[in-house]
Amino acid sequence: MTEFFDSNPALQAAFQGGIAPFVVAVVVALALARTRFAWLAILAAYATQVALSTGFSFTPLSASRKILLLSLAAPVVGIAAYALESRGRTIAYALAALAGLAAVWVFLGILQQREGAAAWSIGIGIVAFAAALVAIVLSLRADAARASAAGVGLGLATGIIALMSASVGFMTAGISVAAGAGALLLVNAFRRAPPSPGFLGTLSIGLMIALFAEGTLMLAKLPWYALAALLLVPLAVRLPVRDDMAPVARAAILFAYAMLAALVPIAAVWIAPGS
Amino acid sequence: MPVLKRLSLAVLLAVPVAAHAAADTYAVDPMHSSVNFTVDHLGLTNIYGRFNKFTGTFSVDKAAKTGSLDASVDTVSVDTNENDKGSRARSRDEHLRSADFFNAAEFPKMTFKSSKVVFSGDNPTAVEGNLTLLGVTHPLTLNLERFKCNPAAGNAKERCGGVAVGKLKRSDFGMKRGVPNIGDEITLMLAFEGDKQ
Numbered sequence: 001m002t003e004f005f006d007s008n009p010a011l012q013a014a015f016q017g018g019i020a021p022f023v024v025a026v027v028v029a030l031a032l033a034r035t036r037f038a039w040l041a042i043l044a045a046y047a048t049q050v051a052l053s054t055g056f057s058f059t060p061l062s063a064s065r066k067i068l069l070l071s072l073a074a075p076v077v078g079i080a081a082y083a084l085e086s087r088g089r090t091i092a093y094a095l096a097a098l099a100g101l102a103a104v105w106v107f108l109g110i111l112q113q114r115e116g117a118a119a120w121s122i123g124i125g126i127v128a129f130a131a132a133l134v135a136i137v138l139s140l141r142a143d144a145a146r147a148s149a150a151g152v153g154l155g156l157a158t159g160i161i162a163l164m165s166a167s168v169g170f171m172t173a174g175i176s177v178a179a180g181a182g183a184l185l186l187v188n189a190f191r192r193a194p195p196s197p198g199f200l201g202t203l204s205i206g207l208m209i210a211l212f213a214e215g216t217l218m219l220a221k222l223p224w225y226a227l228a229a230l231l232l233v234p235l236a237v238r239l240p241v242r243d244d245m246a247p248v249a250r251a252a253i254l255f256a257y258a259m260l261a262a263l264v265p266i267a268a269v270w271i272a273p274g275s
Numbered sequence: 276m277p278v279l280k281r282l283s284l285a286v287l288l289a290v291p292v293a294a295h296a297a298a299d300t301y302a303v304d305p306m307h308s309s310v311n312f313t314v315d316h317l318g319l320t321n322i323y324g325r326f327n328k329f330t331g332t333f334s335v336d337k338a339a340k341t342g343s344l345d346a347s348v349d350t351v352s353v354d355t356n357e358n359d360k361g362s363r364a365r366s367r368d369e370h371l372r373s374a375d376f377f378n379a380a381e382f383p384k385m386t387f388k389s390s391k392v393v394f395s396g397d398n399p400t401a402v403e404g405n406l407t408l409l410g411v412t413h414p415l416t417l418n419l420e421r422f423k424c425n426p427a428a429g430n431a432k433e434r435c436g437g438v439a440v441g442k443l444k445r446s447d448f449g450m451k452r453g454v455p456n457i458g459d460e461i462t463l464m465l466a467f468e469g470d471k472q
Binding site: 009012053054055057060062063064109110113163164165166167168169170215218219220221 | 364365366369370372373374375378380381382383409410411449451452453456
């Protein structure tokens with residue numbers, strides 16, 4: 001097995017980022033299917049990818065390691081936020097604002113190396129993007145199919161544009177989120193009343209994807225407007241779809257919305273100058 | 276001030292100056308120097324690369340058998356002769372600059388700071404020091420495959436140069452992407468020349 005992957009780097013990346021995380025996420029989603037903790041499948045998929053590729057390491061605390069730390073913390077914060085569910089909208093805004101501040105913390109070392117005006121404009125941009133993406137994804141917290149479709153679309157789009165922007169690390173990270181969300185979409189597609197993603201599922205998807213995309217912007221070659229295009233994915237899954245449809249059909253339509261929207265950031269990177 | 280105290284002060288001030296004056300210092304001449312590396316690829320061959328921007332100084336005092344070698348490398352200047360991506364998504368050099376490898380945006384410098392120069396007879400044979408890469412510092416010994424000085428002649432200053440080679444594991448510095456398809460062991464080579472300052 002090891003020798004097989006040693007001579008097939010592309011298959012190794014596919015296994016680390018997609019296949020293994022998907023299998024683990026399906027197991028977690030099935031094991032916890034009757035509880036809201038089924039959405040830990042997103043974390044399980046991402047953690048599997050990390051364990052199989054670079055491993056867990058936090059020193060020195062580089063931007064990539066801060067992203068890892070926050071990605072592991074997001075589900076914990078999401079679970080804690082359930083205690084304040086009665087003030088859901090306020091909590092959602094607060095979490096979005098915190099996501100923006102977290103993005104500054106992650107990339108502070110790089111921003112400090114930039115000139116004044118450039119540092120400010122990039123800093124404001126990453127705050128705005130992280131807060132906006134997290135806010136939009138959090139708004140899907142009552143609908144399992146919409147949230148998981150958004151996770152698949154965002155994860156695939158982020159993974160593909162990361163690969164096109166010279167980052168295999170953020171590619172496999174993005175694909176692992178798609179694998180986790182895909183596992184939930186699949187498992188929940190056959191259930192009439194799947195557990196809602198709540199803050200646990202949506203904060204995990206929103207914060208991870210925001211930081212992976214921003215990491216690709218700051219540490220690789222992603223053009224800034226690809227971030228704006230990524231916002232279309234969670235917006236697309238808010239398009240109308242009948243609630244009384246069969247769960248499988250509804251999931252398929254939302255999946256199609258997400259996939260079509262995911263083509264926009266991919267196309268934006270594809271046609272970017274220098275691509 | 277008593278004579279003895281004056282004498283002591285004079286000696287204290289003079290000793291460091293004398294020691295400093297004995298070591299000859301040289302600035303690395305980038306035109307005749309290079310920082311190169313090799314890494315195994317798929318167990319099939321070696322990939323060769325270099326860094327196009329670097330600075331450095333070295334010093335040697337053959338009488339006292341001391342010396343130093345300090346270098347600073349711009350990681351963004353990594354060049355494996357593969358910077359034209361053609362129809363692909365990205366070139367290898369772009370990928371090497373990303374967070375998967377050298378993370379040049381966050382860690383723009385790789386530095387080597389010597390702690391000791393080892394001599395065999397009158398000749399320096401190795402430089403012991405610390406390599407800092409990706410914010411991680413580890414000891415590294417560079418073996419001097421050669422070191423020679425040409426005396427000053429006419430308008431030309433005394434000029435020294437050498438080739439220093441060392442091996443490191445990139446995973447020790449947190450650069451784990453692609454191991455083992457892309458080898459963990461890196462051979463680092465510093466070929467340097469410089470005029471006496």
